[in-house]
Amino acid sequence: MHQQIDIPALLDGDRNALSRAITFIESNRPGDRESKWALLEQLLPHTGKSKRVAISGAPGVGKSSFIDRLGAYLIASGHRVGVLAIDPSSSNSGGSILGDRTRMTSLSAHSNAFIRPSPATDTLGGIAARSKEVMLLMEAAGYDIILIETVGVGQSEVAARYMVDYFMLLLLPGAGDDLQGIKRGIMEMADLLIVHKSDGDQLPLAQRTAQHFKAAMHLFPPKPSGVPVEVARVSSLQNKGIEEVWQRVMKYVDTTEKNGYFQRWRRSQEMHWLEEGSMQILLDYFKNSPELQSRLNALKSQILSGDTNPVAALHTIDHFIKKLLHD
Numbered sequence: 001m002h003q004q005i006d007i008p009a010l011l012d013g014d015r016n017a018l019s020r021a022i023t024f025i026e027s028n029r030p031g032d033r034e035s036k037w038a039l040l041e042q043l044l045p046h047t048g049k050s051k052r053v054a055i056s057g058a059p060g061v062g063k064s065s066f067i068d069r070l071g072a073y074l075i076a077s078g079h080r081v082g083v084l085a086i087d088p089s090s091s092n093s094g095g096s097i098l099g100d101r102t103r104m105t106s107l108s109a110h111s112n113a114f115i116r117p118s119p120a121t122d123t124l125g126g127i128a129a130r131s132k133e134v135m136l137l138m139e140a141a142g143y144d145i146i147l148i149e150t151v152g153v154g155q156s157e158v159a160a161r162y163m164v165d166y167f168m169l170l171l172l173p174g175a176g177d178d179l180q181g182i183k184r185g186i187m188e189m190a191d192l193l194i195v196h197k198s199d200g201d202q203l204p205l206a207q208r209t210a211q212h213f214k215a216a217m218h219l220f221p222p223k224p225s226g227v228p229v230e231v232a233r234v235s236s237l238q239n240k241g242i243e244e245v246w247q248r249v250m251k252y253v254d255t256t257e258k259n260g261y262f263q264r265w266r267r268s269q270e271m272h273w274l275e276e277g278s279m280q281i282l283l284d285y286f287k288n289s290p291e292l293q294s295r296l297n298a299l300k301s302q303i304l305s306g307d308t309n310p311v312a313a314l315h316t317i318d319h320f321i322k323k324l325l326h327d
């Protein structure tokens, strides 16, 4: 199919060519897979030069507003910014797509920004796989900074962590009063804690929260990057603290490029990608195999009629797949 995708135009940064390529990748029809690999293999040499950053945090903490400000700042500094979302909930509601368009008012109008909402796939694994491919397309089209918005609910953060070089966690003023309430895992994932909405009546509380976090940092194990977790305060409403955040990212990149961690972590990202991607391919084969699906449907009817039970049915499927793989 990708004959319709104008690769030279895409590499030249043409938005329409990029949009078409993303639509093609996201449609993910089994019959298109050969063309998909061919497309990605052609583009791969033009990818990987961007900086990849995740912005995570609970719903409503202000991720989209912050990305809008950070993105605008980066564009003003001469960058081209690609924004994508990993949000399993948006597949159902479509809600956050609308939200992102209205919250990213300065970015969505800008020609040097490209915003892509979370693809409407059924599983998180599917979303993560598509998102990585979309990220490559954006990089090939010359977007040199990729910002990934992800909701602060467990698995999608882990998926985002493995896509990026740097991970920011947004927290609300007062969050530090309840350190136990913050999952340890996510604290270990973060490179930067941002006390967000640090403005108005909340300013004194935000200052206390930031102090609290700074004092508590030694409780967490040292980072493999060699760079300790940092704490920042930001108000996207007042456009404050944005430049300082980006300086921290640049310092992090500089340090980890020198100590070798940046490259090592990119390799780990790739290994994770391979592992998860293999699982996706297997799943796709499973869903699209007529033999397996008819076997599955037959077993479903038998369960419905009480002629078998799930354990026996799974046992049958297990044997059937084993046989398929050995043939």
Ligand SMILES: Nc1nc2c(ncn2[C@@H]2O[C@H](COP(=O)(O)OP(=O)(O)OP(=O)(O)O)[C@@H](O)[C@H]2O)c(=O)[nH]1
Binding pocket: 057, 058, 059, 060, 061, 062, 063, 064, 065, 066, 096, 099, 103, 151, 196, 197, 198, 199, 200, 234, 235, 236, 237, 238
């Ligand atoms: N006071 C204050 N309010 C803010 C700030 N940034 C965002 N908000 C408000 O917080 C609300 C949520 O902002 P969003 O940017 O949509 O938050 P989000 O984390 O992207 O939300 P979801 O995508 O739904 O998870 C909006 O009403 C914003 O106007 C800030 O810096 N200060």
Ligand SMILES: [Mg+2]
Binding pocket: 063, 064, 065, 096, 099, 100, 103, 149
């Ligand atoms: Mg949002």
